[in-house]
Amino acid sequence: MNSGASSNRCLWPAILLAAICLTLLPLLGPARAGEPTVRIADGRGDWGLPNPFHHYPRGPGYIHMSWVFDTLVWKDHRGELVPALANSWAYEPQRQAFTFQMNPQAQWHDGTPVTAADVAFTIDLFQRHPTPWVNLKEISHAEVTGSRQVTIFLRHPYAPFLADIGGTMPIMPAHIWREVEEPTSFTEPGAFIGSGPFRFIDFNKVQGTYLYEAFADYYQGRPKAARLIYLRSSQPLVALSRGEVDLAAIQPEMADALKKQNFTVLCDERGWNRKLMINHRRPPFSDRRFRQALAHAIDREALIAQAQRGHARPASYGLLSKDHSLYNPDLPDYAPDPAKARALLEEMGYTADAEGFYQLEGRPLIVELLVSNITAGGQSVPNRDGEKIRRQLARAGIRVELVNMEQAVTDQRIRDWQFDLALSGHGGVAGDARILNEMISPNYSGGSVNSARFDANPELEELLATQLRAMEPDERRRLVHRIQELHALELPAMPLYYPDACVAYNPRLGIDWFYTPGGVGKGIPIPQNKLSVIGE
């Protein structure tokens, strides 16, 4: 009896181990000797299934989907649009239509050719089942106009079309999705048949791992990697050093150590914007002079040197990145000058008390600043700016109460306008100038917590609407320049700096990763552009 009880006691851990092993056995893939496997570290691991209806609405989710599904056009290492599923394209102003010539070599992962009908079907599919990534409000319809030609008709001229739709909207196989009634519930293997350079093989939710295998018949050439493996890792420095991963996002401070180990380090200096949200609907922030006083009170260079340890660049007050082709270099500037800030406050009627802090009609000027960790490019970044800004504003006579909260709570308070000042941030400032509309006006941003939602300047509102319709590049440039000027003058939210976002990768695999100027798709600042892995 005793020995039976004893073996029972030993049995349970053995059963547990065996159960785990059996669960994991299917993950063992066949050996593919001689072909490189690329392992990519990810801090979170789970970004949903890689199709347009299932990936999470963040940059890394889109990147996963982009391995499997191709778009009509794509951005290269210079950020210029190059052929993808479409060989060439042209805009006809009279018909307000874009016509695309499809690549005859392109085929789906199941061997079926990609056709112009697939493009027309995709437009129809996303019009019936919209996703936030593909907003087809500006599209009327699509028509197959030749054996390999499709024409997409716009409701109005729409300047961001190529970047926003042509280079972002995944083309879906009509022969699979035609019968699907509810795409958000469709997760059969067919849901992951695309025309991209990799086939989706597996996603393990618990482990946070993904496996993709090269699509040998890819129309742009056989991918350089046989397999892409994503794995969850919270220690990129150790994982890279040990050879567990070949590509990982790193803190800028890790760069030197990794360079010594022969890793290549890439840093994107101007793709993501850290900014100070200002509740401009509430006095005194509703007065432009107060917002300008804040700009003079905040020394961004000092903030970068101390809070970011030098790993950032001051942002443009016009919001668009200084690397953007439509960047306006002639903007109002706000040199750090507490005296100027004080002068503006005194112009508004504020008087300083014995300690130099301002008050208005006996009420002390105290503002609340919300800070929290923020997510940049899928990675959580610690916040060190709040304390520094508090001290800088104190020098200009503004008392600040610092409130440190979880990001979700901060986001909700910003969304509900329950804040004075808050530190936030977003990408896309090097992408299409539509970002100006989304980050400035409530008419394009819904309840976005990163948008200033500012509509107090009618000229700005008018310009934002007009720039989307400006199909002539010079005309759009002029409009976008003026928008940046007005933004810098009004400061509905204050751009602070572009933090360095860095990755390190193993160059011995023969893949040269790059940050895409303007970001991948809608402006994702992640250096996993599929062109890195394609062809020679």
Next chain:
Amino acid sequence: MMSVLWRRGVVYLLAALAIVYVGYRLPGLLPGDYVTTVYGGAEVVLTADQEQLLRARYAAADNFFSYLQNLLLLDWGESWAHKTPVFTLIMAALPWTLLLMGGAHLLATALGMIAGVEAAWRRGGRLEKAGVGSMTLLQGVPELALGVVLLLVFSYQLGWLPAGGGLSAYAEAGTGGLLLDLLRHLLLPLATLVLAWFPGNFLLARASMVLVLRQPFLVTARAKGLPPWRVRYRHAARNVLLPLVTRFGLRLAFMVTGALVVETLFAYPGLGTLLYQAISLRDLPLVQGIVLAAILALLAVNLGLELLYGRLDPRTW
């Protein structure tokens, strides 16, 4: 005996109902919501219509009785973020947490007890004094600090063990290799937890043993000429079990939250990682599901302990 069991069963059922209700309500009181959290920092900006649709889709249901009814049918809802049934997600993560936390608890308790008993037996000696001093010190070191040190030494510097994960992703290996890989990944997080919990068990076992060693029945045992190990373990150490079992049970009950730090540090799969992500995203059905699983574990452990006490010390019944 049966009536005692029956009464306790009813008490546990009522307690379960009350705590399940609290577990159902509390996550909903978290500030923030799923749509704002998920789309707040996204590259896509929602239009007002899209936002309204999403808010309607992810509005939390507010009917406790239908929630309870579904629970009984093992329908714990569907995770908003994972688009997967909550019960499936929990069951997939649970074995990993059991392996890590259960293994660490067993090891820390067994080793702590043996070391504590031996230290108390050698009371006043150098070894005992050094043991008590070092364990008191070690008990003050947080799990996170221990984990980081182990990671730096054994993974970064020496390169002996992997930096994280539950096993090498999509490795080409046989079952034997898979088991070895599993153990290699388990070692660092397991060692972190054992090192964190061992001192408490050691100090508790030693203190309890010191009290027991003063009891007259041990003089009788020695006078009977029993070998020292038998006196220590069969007669004395048995009395140390009760407080250790209590500690074991209480720790095990906090398995989910206890795993959070170490699982996150070592990117180890399990309920802690799942809970952390669910709270960050305000994925209410999943938070409710994991809280429910933790509540059920707590009640089951409590019930198990009560039954075990009856075996260890019949006076408690």
